[in-house]
Amino acid sequence: MTKHFFGDTAVLLGRSLRHITRSLDTIITTTIMPIAFMLLFVYVFGGAIHTGSESYVNYLLPGILLITIASGISYTAFRLFTDIQTGIFERFQSMPIARSSVLWAHVLTSLVANLISLVIVVAVALLMGFRSGASALAWLAVAGVLIMFTLALTWLAVIPGLTAKTTDGASAFAYPLIFLPFISSAFVPTHTMPGPVRAFADNQPVTSIVDAIRDLFTRQPVGASIWIALAWCAGILIVAYALAMATYHRKISG
Amino acid sequence: MTTDTAVHVQGLEKSYKKLHVLRGVDFDVARGSIFALLGSNGAGKTTVVNILSTLLKADAGTAGINGFDVATQAAQVRQSISLTGQFAAVDEILTGRENLMLVARLRHLKDAGRIADDLLARFQLTDAAARKVSTYSGGMRRRLDVAMSLIGNPPVIFLDEPTTGLDPQARIEVWKAVRELAGQGATVLLTTQYLEEAEQLADRIAILHGGRIIVNGTLAELKQLLPPAKVEYVEKQPTLEDVFFAIVGDDGEDAAASGDQSVGTNE
Numbered sequence: 335m336t337k338h339f340f341g342d343t344a345v346l347l348g349r350s351l352r353h354i355t356r357s358l359d360t361i362i363t364t365t366i367m368p369i370a371f372m373l374l375f376v377y378v379f380g381g382a383i384h385t386g387s388e389s390y391v392n393y394l395l396p397g398i399l400l401i402t403i404a405s406g407i408s409y410t411a412f413r414l415f416t417d418i419q420t421g422i423f424e425r426f427q428s429m430p431i432a433r434s435s436v437l438w439a440h441v442l443t444s445l446v447a448n449l450i451s452l453v454i455v456v457a458v459a460l461l462m463g464f465r466s467g468a469s470a471l472a473w474l475a476v477a478g479v480l481i482m483f484t485l486a487l488t489w490l491a492v493i494p495g496l497t498a499k500t501t502d503g504a505s506a507f508a509y510p511l512i513f514l515p516f517i518s519s520a521f522v523p524t525h526t527m528p529g530p531v532r533a534f535a536d537n538q539p540v541t542s543i544v545d546a547i548r549d550l551f552t553r554q555p556v557g558a559s560i561w562i563a564l565a566w567c568a569g570i571l572i573v574a575y576a577l578a579m580a581t582y583h584r585k586i587s588g
Numbered sequence: 589m590t591t592d593t594a595v596h597v598q599g600l601e602k603s604y605k606k607l608h609v610l611r612g613v614d615f616d617v618a619r620g621s622i623f624a625l626l627g628s629n630g631a632g633k634t635t636v637v638n639i640l641s642t643l644l645k646a647d648a649g650t651a652g653i654n655g656f657d658v659a660t661q662a663a664q665v666r667q668s669i670s671l672t673g674q675f676a677a678v679d680e681i682l683t684g685r686e687n688l689m690l691v692a693r694l695r696h697l698k699d700a701g702r703i704a705d706d707l708l709a710r711f712q713l714t715d716a717a718a719r720k721v722s723t724y725s726g727g728m729r730r731r732l733d734v735a736m737s738l739i740g741n742p743p744v745i746f747l748d749e750p751t752t753g754l755d756p757q758a759r760i761e762v763w764k765a766v767r768e769l770a771g772q773g774a775t776v777l778l779t780t781q782y783l784e785e786a787e788q789l790a791d792r793i794a795i796l797h798g799g800r801i802i803v804n805g806t807l808a809e810l811k812q813l814l815p816p817a818k819v820e821y822v823e824k825q826p827t828l829e830d831v832f833f834a835i836v837g838d839d840g841e842d843a844a845a846s847g848d849q850s851v852g853t854n855e
Binding site: 425 | 678681695
């Protein structure tokens with residue numbers, strides 16, 4: 335039945351995209367928290383933070399974008415969980431379709447929803463004075479990193495979506511992901527942190543991803559940071575995909 | 589298994605951890621017939637249906653649908669069946685029409701819109717076609733659910749407790765739909781805990797108890813298991829159901845549409 339994979343995925347993608355356009359609140363609520371953080375840090379704490387760059391919103395935006403994605407992917411877990419609860423997941427599984435298209439449709443929907451949220455957050459940042467002289471190519475590179483990061487976290491979100499027992503359980507896993515940027519170079523330079531915290535911050539994925547995006551925005555030579563960032567994204571993506579697929583096969587093989 | 593057998597189940601066993609739910613289930617369902625699997629809650633009816641619809645693997649035994657083995661030819665089995673689960677598995681955010689079109693497209697049929705419109709008309713959902721399913725009543729949802737199962741005319745249809753939670757009118761509508769299905773040559777396997785439902789619909793009835801089929805036969809055969817009927821004279825009182833239908837009318841349409849009527853004004 336795999337010959338229908340692309341067709342079935344397209345049909346199911348159309349279905350969950352309708353869910354998004356009919357409940358735009360899921361996109362709004364995704365963007366509220368990152369925008370609130372951005373307002374709080376730029377207008378309240380920002381004055382006391384010395385980053386070495388002339389505009390704090392320029393410094394902050396890359397981390398805010400990652401927080402946006404981390405809060406957006408919890409809706410993938412939620413939608414998948416709802417499908418299982420309502421029985422429509424089983425209905426799809428009992429039909430002559432390419433079975434993995436059910437998951438792919440949710441993953442691609444997450445990608446679309448997160449890209450919309452990211453555009454909204456960037457627009458707000460522009461209103462707050464964010465400016466970048468980045469070339470079109472650099473913007474494409476930023477988009478590429480963000481897409482990789484979204485895919486990686488979305489496949490991670492598939493796991494609780496398939497296994498959760500309650501709605502809260504399905505979305506709670508995202509909280510640590512949302513707070514990971516706080517212990518990174520997203521808000522303050524890591525050299526101000528005490529030793530062990532700095533060691534963690536310097537070596538966790540958010541710092542390298544944030545640094546790479548920041549370099550792209552400020553037209554700095556990106557150097558090794560973008561490769562480390564992409565390696566982190568690819569690594570998380572591969573592990574999360576493998577775990578999600580294993581969970582899925584365990585779930586549908588009964 | 590002969591060509592007249594649509595469902596063939598032999599020696600089916602299934603355990604969940606320590607719970608031995610199915611301990612060797614055997615039955616056959618003749619093509620074009622309605623077969624009711626009767627049993628109390630937790631008897632394993634849903635487990636049987638889930639194994640037959642390839643959602644669950646049996647620990648032992650074999651099951652064939654339309655000549656295909658559920659374990660080794662799952663893809664062909666899925667082509668031959670449709671499953672209506674215990675809870676109406678419909679998409680709440682889509683409209684009724686979109687739900688039907690979704691299933692038609694997933695079954696790779698052409699002209700999904702026309703298929704949807706036909707079924708909407710058949711199940712008296714045309715007026716609600718463009719409304720989100722979240723606004724539907726329980727009966728409408730179940731009708732849509734059953735309609736979604738008919739798309740592509742699968743030869744074998746599983747209905748797992750199709751009327752649980754429905755009001756009497758909606759139940760009668762679902763019964764009507766099930767009879768229509770069988771009338772068109774489909775084989776229907778339904779599970780139920782309502783004895784009346786089995787009596788009303790089924791050509792054959794099997795009782796699943798203690799992990800095995802303990803009785804399997806026509807209603808007449810089952811009745812012969814008990815001593816012959818004794819003639820007694822009993823004053824016939826109207827049942828509450830008779831009263832209910834006399835008041836609200838049993839045309840099966842939504843109760844809300846027929847307006848209110850006070851007791852005493854007979855139709």
